[in-house]
Amino acid sequence: MFPWVRCYILIATIFLGLGSSCESTCGASSPGDIIIGMLCACHAKVESENLHSLIQPGRFNCTEFDLRSFVQTLAVIHTIDTINDSGFLPGIRLGYIICDTCVDASKAIQNTLHLLAINSSTTTQCDFTESPVVKAIIGARTSEVSIAVARLLGIYMVPQISTTSSAAILDDKFRFPSFLRTIPSDEHQTRALVKLMAHFDWNWVGVVSGDDTYGRDALQSFLIEADNAHVCAAFQEVLPHYLGHSDRVQRIREVADRIQSSSAQVVLLILRSALVEQLFKEMIRKGISKTWIATDSWSMSRTLASVKGINAIGDIFGFSFIKGLNPGFNNFLTNLAPGPGGVNSFIEEYKNARFGCSPELIKHKECLKSKSAAHCPLSYSLMLKSELACTLPDPQNANDDFLTDAVDLSLTYSETLAVWSVAHALRSLLKCNQFNCSGEGNILPWKLLQELKKINFTLDNxxxxxxxxGSFADGYDLVYWAKRGDRRHFEDIGRYNLMESVVEIRSASINWATPNGTTFPTAWYVQMEHGL
Structure with missing residues (x-):
């Protein structure tokens, strides 16, 4: 029996729930000789009826399907398929198992244990260093979750490659020896943010951050850099990172009031995009216009760029990770299918949400027969619906180009790089040439980690x-949110060069949303707010 056949039988057993009593949210897999794991965030949060008062272990339901994370997950799958088809690893087929963290550290640890123990006949295993099926894990999305997972994977030296977790604390190889990332550390981003502010003489700014590790660390790093550049913080406010937090709505209102009352015309938001959306809606409701500075977590959010009333909120700048192409990915997204021998419940869920019929949609259509569209509001789930919904015999056979329009596909470049990094390390470890791979087939994760740290490859020149x-040092693109109709679109107006620590800005490319740009503060404002 071929190794990938045995692995496929094992994966099928896992998905059927045999041989494992733990609750997992592993929704995608494909057989292969070498298996790559992934911790995705296809759902934005977990819910439980008594989440804030749990006294015993309970089940958590993952909710709020996240299109951007879903597409990033699909980019990993597509890149694995591309490498398999290219013959880059002759005679070797890469497979994968993908589990959903639901942006929750506890859920992520549970699923990480699941990935490590899938080749064991028991639900727990004391030593994962011998020969786990999963040789490397891509993820997680947020730094808060990646830190939790990295503590566990570092014990067994299983390579972890994040494509979005940028917290500077993860640079510490003593605490996180097996953590790598295909993006720069926040240490560089906060320096870039301050240089952007200094370029425009924005020396009096407000800051709103999340209460997670990413928010706390980025805030402290920013304050240090700002102090060195004589950029002063008018105020510092904190929002709960967790979307289900009981005080979230009240805190957003309080923060909005603080922003409104401040003389600071520039506000840095170190938040996840879902929180920025809620804050922006409150600012739009209040009629407040400022200049907003985005971190990489929301600087390219198309959902935010299309929020109703977004053009009234002022100018928006931000830094994004270096973007690139993923050849054939458009076609992959418009012909979504699990692939031969594959399982993908995420695709199934998406297609049901996009093309399936629902009581909510039927009720909405009935409303439109007697009332105007203004009197029949669209929920998020209805916005996902295709015009073909409720007309198709099987939603799973339907496809369209919705995902290519809803998500900026260039944002999946980090996922492409992560998979290619693993492939290059494997090619070295397995001693591959254009005809075969002569190295030992029983790959140990810690040996793969050694090779990953030595890779140096070229892609797209x-x-x-x-x-x-353990970070890629490829810099950032500077993005400006220009107006286009009733929404915004992203324009690259510069770049931050990590090696030279310089922000290059094409100021002539900026079509300011506010007259003559932002009004710069004076020393009088500083004295007024500090009560000097």
Missing amino acids: KQFFFDDS
Whole structure:
């Protein structure tokens, strides 16, 4: 029996729930000789009836399907398929198992244990270093979750490659020895943010951050850099990172009031995009216009760019990770299918949400027969619906180009780089040439980690490698949110060069949303707010 056949039988057993009593949210898999794990965030949060007062273990329901994370997950699958078809690893087929963290650290640890123990006959295993099926894990999305997972994977030296977790604390190889990322550390981003502010003489700014590790660390790093550049913080406010927090709505209102009352015309938001959306809606309701600075977590959010009334909120700048192409990905998204031998409940859920019929949609259509569209509001789930919904015999056979329009596909470049990084490390470890791979087939994760740290490859005429802290040092693009109709679109107006620590800005490309740009503060404002 071929190794990938045995692995496929094992994966099928896992999905049927045999041999494992733990609750998992592993929704996608494909057989292969070498298996890559992934911790995705296809759902934005977990819910439980008594989440804030749990006294015993309970089940958590994952809710709020996240299109951007879903597409990033699909980019990993597509890149694995591309490598398999290319013959880059002759005679070797890459497979995958993908589990959903639901942006929850506890859920992520549970599913990480699941990925490590899938080749065991028991639900727990004391030593995962011998020969786990999963040789490397891509993820997680947020730094808060990645830190929790990295603590566990570091014990067994299983490579972890995040494509979005940028917290500077993860640079510490003593605490996180097996953590890598295909993006720069926040240490560089906060420096870039301050240089952007200094360029425009924005020396009096407000800051709103999340209460997670990413928010706390980025805030402290920013304050240090700002102090060195004589950029002063008018105020500092904190929002709960968890979307289900009981005080979230009240805190958003309080923060909005603080922003409104401040003389600071520039506000830095170190938040996840879902929180920015809720804050922006409150600012729009209040009729408040400022200049907003975005971190990488929301600087390219199309959902935010299309929020009703977004053009009234002022100018928006931000830094995004270096973007690139993923050849064939458009076609992959418009012909979604699990692939031969594959399982993908995420695709199934998406297609049901997009093309399936629902009581809510039927009720909405009935409303439109007697009332105007203004009197029949659309919920988020209805916005996902295709015009073909309720007319198709099987939603799973339907496809369209919705995902290519809803998500900026260039944002999946980090996922492409993560998979190619693993492939290049495997090619070295397995001693592959264009005809075969002669190295030992029983790959140990810690040996793969050693090879990952040594990779140096070229893609799209760009060179990629991990620095001493395990990060890619490829810089950032500077993005401006220009008006287009009743929404915003993203324009690259510059770049931050990590090696030279310089922000390059094409100021002539900026079509300011506010007259003559932002009004710069004076020393009088500083004295007024500090009561000097």
